[in-house]
Amino acid sequence: MASAYNPIYTDVPEKDVFALHFLQTLSNLRTQNSFSSPDNKTSDRVKKIKKAAYVSMARAAGATNRLWSRSLLHQAAKRNNKNVRFLRRKRRVTWLMRRRSNRGDPIEDVAAERLRNLVPGGGGMETSKLMEETAHYIKCLSMQVKVMQCLVDGLSPK
């Protein structure tokens, strides 16, 4: 971000891409019958919307380029009992976990663990890779938050 030459690529597409994906996902939700039924619990709807937000964010950010987005989509697909497409990642994850066990700096490991729990797909990453993913994840999250904020503002009753 600050440097012109950043070997760590954390570019994130513009807001409109996020907006488009999010709106698409939301519209898909709309078409679902369960969503518009009044007896639907609010929490379920909220969860669905939240999931839609994350999934759309993962897609907008370049689904397969980033580990966290892949993991997100993977989890979402699993929940829907869809086919798992990223099998290749599992093997790499285990290898990474084996490698990761060798690294140990107690001070940063504690925080890194917390970060791993936060960032999707962070379990199999080394700390340096984890930081990259976190940076990209933060960018996408903030973008998504902006989009959602605008949407809410636009749709809220005057």
Next chain:
Amino acid sequence: MDNELFMNTELPPPSEMAMHFEQPSSSSAMLNWGLMDPNLARNSPPQDCFMWEKSTEQQQSIFDSALSSLVSSPTPSNSNFSGGGGDGFIIRELIGKLGNIGNTSGDIYGAPMNGNVSRSASCYATPMSSPPPMMNRTAPLTEFSGDPGFAERAAKFSCFGSRSFNGRTNSGIPVNNGKIVNSGKLTRVSSTPALKALASPEFASAARPMIPAGDSPPKLPGEFSRKRKSVSKGKSKDNPLPAASPSPSFSKTAERKEVSEEKGGKRRREDEGEEEEGNKGGNDTKPPEPPKDYIHVRARRGQATDSHSLAERVRREKIGERMKLLQDLVPGCNKVTGKALMLDEIINYVQSLQRQVEFLSMKLSSVNDTRLEFNVDALVSKDAMISSSGSRVHESGLQLESLSHHNYNNNSQLNTNVSSNNMMLHSPMKSLEPSALARGFTHLPTLTQFTDTISQYQMFSEEDLQSIVGMGVAHNPNHESQSQNMKIEL
């Protein structure tokens, strides 16, 4: 093979060695080399190579004592240094002891010690062989390198096959606090790994004249041969790292760290050191890294050349790099320093973002159930045009088309905003809307108050909006046809 390597080594005149040798003896912290061996045998606990990083005082004391003993022992014979034979013997002893110290792996002293420190022949083989047994792998006495003269001398002794040559040197004389201080200066050390361990800042400059004198310690001695067998892991880590990142911190005396990792970590070729030494005269910049398949890491001054420590350092540098990146991302993190605090900040920020998403989704859900209905096809058809900025307008336009009369009222409000780009957006929309509605678009799900979301498009670049407007106006008839098509798709 190692023997011949060492044979080729030319050592600087012994007189220099004598001079440097005296330095340590005069140093306050006398390193008792004489005590070194017993000390080593007694005190050095079986620590692995990693330990050197956290070298304890104990190790340093061992090293110190060893050095001082070694120094003191030759002292009486210092006067003989000028002699050809006397110094040879002393040097042999030194090397032997040095080798012990510098060798973290412990098996260094196989063949390598055959080097001839002075121009004498392989007299060192014997003394070398003795140290190894005493040497316990711990020898992470890299801290020991405090003795400048000693280190210098060590540098001359290319016969030191000690692999894990920690380039760490205490800036001060003998081990001050055992902490490898990265003074950011790189010392030019001879390729001898063990010697490098002893290299101290002063040593570097002192060694310089000696190094070009001739060490052509080509490949590291025996241990290298041993290492060659085990190496295969030439880590393909980022090789650019050594070239790129450490450069700012390098002083002119870039020290080529030769790290041959027993465990197959990074490994530097001795010839690199040779090149560097060759270029030393005129080239203060980093010499080009030979295209080897190993990870060449440049050791910083005052830092260990142990393979593990190198790996650790590289890893830490990587993490530090990314921490800086994250620092830019997370607002308000400039004041926070230190990895732990930074990480906490980052974690808090990520958590807050996630909470925001959850909160907004809650809000959206409360809003959506009553009002937000999307023109699915409109959105879908816009997929093709998403790349162009105009897509947004089309999308918005189409969505607006499907707005109910409720939105129509809002349009007027929006149209009052003359200065903003929205106005331009609205005009096509406004024109479209009546026609759209007229064509029976009302059956499409309507976005009540979706015109308010036009404001959300303000977040997009204004230039885009302007261009969109132009497109929108020009494509008015297209919009209608498209909407018709979309109607059909429905």
